Amino acid sequence: MLIAHAERYVALRQALGFKLREVSMNIRAFAKFATARGDTHVRVSTAVDWATQGSSPNVRYIRLRDVVQFGRFLHAENPAHEVPVNLFHFTRRRRLPYIYAPEELEKLVEAANHLRLTYPLRREVYATMFGLIAATGLRVSEALNLGLGDIMPGGILRIRNAKNGKSRLVPLHPTAVTAINRYLEARCQMAVTDDHVFLSAGGRRIASSTVGSTFHRVMRLAGIAPARTRKPRIVDLRHSFATRALVQCPTRREAVARHFVALATYMGHTDIASTYWYLEATPELLTDIAAAAEALIATTEGI
Known part of the structure; x- marks a missing residue:
């Protein structure tokens, strides 16, 4: 029953x-x-x-x-069914992201272009994928699920059925449009029936585990943060995009509100609190917040 x-x-x-x-x-x-x-x-x-x-x-x-x-x-x-009370405590600690410097992102893409050529498109696949995630803040799953029909005219990506079943449109910077178009020229020469933008050696969607292991190999080739005990992750590309976007946020209160909403929408956050979390990710952001708070207190005291 x-x-x-x-x-x-x-x-x-x-x-x-x-x-x-x-x-x-x-x-x-x-x-x-x-x-x-x-x-x-x-x-x-x-x-x-x-x-x-x-x-x-x-x-x-x-x-x-x-x-x-x-x-x-x-x-x-049916009241015969009992409703338990949760006796266990949930503690969630989000690991602070590694924020890639611009020169590290360049090294990452360059290193992907030197991967061992186990199949014809491998270097182009990973160089373009990692660059796209860094430039847009896409989730890895969103990049892997992209179909050729999701590359829309005018430099727009269509993200379908992402986290929590949401879909959205992601405008691309002209440099990202150039990179993805260059990749698609090579991609469209592949004699495959699979519609995914980024293909595996078997001509199908790439498994997430394969992307993860390849990313770590590229990180070693690029020589990024070799001494760190906790190695930077591929998801940190998304985090780096978000924090860089917030660093450029205007300081006027109404502009900050619009900036946050725009960033949350662009990244596909269903809860604005997910965007607020990035405020603590870089010293620059915390310094700006502290300075703004001090200025607000000084203004209030003068009233």
């Missing part, structure tokens, strides 16, 4: 537009666990026991959080 309820719950929420990739796995796993115990309804004790099997405090929190939502859904239909 619980397994059928789980499938109905997942199907209903997905029909409403939620992807529920991890949530669906958790709900189905819980339903199987509870059914194996002989439960026909959501029970607090069973939910806690199942969540406790998680590998870390955060995993246990997420497991029980998903069951709490599932329990509320079923309890609304």
Whole structure:
């Protein structure tokens, strides 16, 4: 019975537009666990026991959080279902990004052009992809999912079904347009049926794991931050774009508001708080904030 309820719950929420990739796995796993115990309804004790099997405090929190939502859904239909209280604490610490200097980005693209030629388009693929992410702040998945039809006239990228199912248009700088057009000239000579812009050796969409390992190889070739214990990541290209954009933000209050909204929209943030997080990413931004706060306090005291 619980397994059928789980499938109905997942199907209903997905029909409403939620992807529920991890949530669906958790709900189905819980339903199987509870059914194996002989439960026909959501029970607090069973939910806690199942969540406790998680590998870390955060995993246990997420497991029980998903069951709490599932329990509320079923309890609304039948009070015999119990609604657990989440006993676990979630601690989220976002790792501060590595901000690439402009000369490091140049080295990165140049190093990609010296990769071992395991297939004809490999160097052009990675040099263009890494340069595009750095110039636009795209998520890696968004770059990998680009189709030829998503390169629109006028230097516009169409990002379809990105994070949280959102889509958006991303205008490109003229230099990025030149680079992508140069790449497409070589790309369109490939005799493949796959529509993806960036192709693997097999002529298909590149796996995220392959991009990650290739990026680390390019980083070594470029000699970027070799002494760091925590190596810069490919996602830091996106972070670098955001922080550089904020450094150029005007200081007038109304201009700052417009700048933040524009950046959040450009990067595909669903919550403006995701954009605010970048304020703490560079010393320049924190210095500007402190100076603005001091100026505001001085003005207030003079009133």
